[in-house]
Amino acid sequence: MLTREKIGTDEAFFLTVAAMIEVGTLMGARDIAEKVGVDTWLVSPLETLFSLAAVYILTHLAMKFPEEDFFGFSRKIVGRWLAWPLSLGLAFYWLALAAHVARITTDVVKNSLLARTPAEVVLASLLLAAAYLAAKGLEPLARACIIITIVTLPLLMLLFVLVLPHLRLDNFLPIMPRGPWPVLQLAFWRISNAEEMSLFLILVPFMQQPNEAWRAAGKGYLLIMAVVITVLTTCQGVLGAETLKRTVIPGLTVTQLAEFAGTFIERISLLFISLWILLAFPTVTALLWAGAYLAGSSMFKLKDYRPLVFFYLPFVFFLARLPKSNLEVKSFFYFLQPLGFAYLWVIPVFLYIIAVIRFPGRLKEKAGKFPGRKR
Template structure:
């Protein structure tokens, strides 16, 4: 109990946020809002932090208990179990989704001809070992590579700065379409809502009362790091070309020409980014297994780790026929499903507040 520090929370969730946006979300955000991406990040971050604040406020009511355990006291067992299973499936599906995106990325760009299941299988099995080791190991691993992530972002931004067209910067201030900004902010808010997972293992945190402050710091750092990559990419390619590139940031990194030594820097950066993806997959898989283990009244997640990993790998292979179908799911359903699943703690919060007021009124 109480083994995860607040600094580890900041580092892991910065990596958690950066891993998806840097690799897979720059194109969808550019498609949704173009040069308005700057305002999208700010608006989506504000909405996401509001979501997180309410969820953490609920967890602080019972800081020593797990939602998977005490939730039945709030809504009743017959509603509690299905709601928890929604979270179990969402976390498992999210880990499978990220795994599939990573698989498609690697096979298309670096491992052509490699069977798809090999890439996802290797990462999935590694994630199972991490889950068996415990959540503390996942957070410590994130803490260990955080400095490498910061250095890679700083180096990439500095190098892209020599290549960009500064005249395009005016687009960030002249393009302000409310409908486009809302569409992009909705996606960013859904990414922040994934952080509500912290509520599910709240008793494992040291100084849990400071959790929202730590997550706010992580949001500010994560937004800054993403903008350090997103803005130069838009300035380099423009809004229209960025929308038509499958992996805009990768193309931007490959565009860098800064001496013979640094012409092939993208494999090094991809290696660091792969580690970030691994951390996100591990945390999502752990949350899925942990909540299920609490429902089954198991003392440890270890008996379920490899079975859940196998299910994750299989789901990643079957969830879409190709990258186009996967991208359609991302833009049309994934964000809404994520907000619905991570809204479950808010539902408990609402019911718990109503019951508390009703009992208080009854006493008077």
């Protein structure tokens, strides 16, 4: 078996940010507006609170067993007969999620940048590039995430700052015309949208300071949600809730307003799409790597799990191409929402409760063996 790679807390933080901010965020405002209308801007702040609670339990569950990944500690907690289906389900979830992100990215590229290029070529190119980096291992992936995040994220946020003068406050009124329940219900259900935070179910053993997993995950998630709230609020403030429901890619539509006198790039919205697509690349890469490690190294004990990412590609490609049109993608991949809710909330809570009962005081004992970085 390969010597386990190690990443620092900062690298885990950047990996979290790069993996979670992907092209699907461009369309999040439309999905929320379809359900709660003018209260779209209220959902993400509440979603942040609910999801942070889920991330806290998930990371602290993993921190109870800092030398084990999900398959290892779930086998100790509930036995191998439950650990195997839970781990296989998690690997499938990551691969299906990679297919979903890759399909949305392909559709956005086709619609905005490469209209004459076959979708299969775009999809295959993205998957091959992601698999190449995933096969290099976790450390190169984490370093790539640092570079991609630092280069792209400030530029993306600058584009939304440029359109703030177009924002209208009356697009946020009236507040809660149908009461608070629809907003609270949707915000809680959207815990499933923190999909890539499930990577911490296997990342903790790779960290140089495992007891800092919650710090890396929490700070990363807060930064991510700051970006998401900025994007969604700007989209609603500029377009209005009713227009959001009919807009395919709200983020692209809004950034087109940044094309005013004084800009030196002719189509700045296409620059926005190009930058955002770069953030979809580490998402697909991280998910392919995670699926290969969990199945190859942890469950089946392969000497080198990394080539397994290339064997996954036909399955991911086939799954990504199954929806026949852009309109069918959302309904086809709907199964990811209950799966995400299960692996981010239901299963971690279930395992955590059993772990506390069976291994009382284990967190305190293990944390003492991994002191944090001295300051």
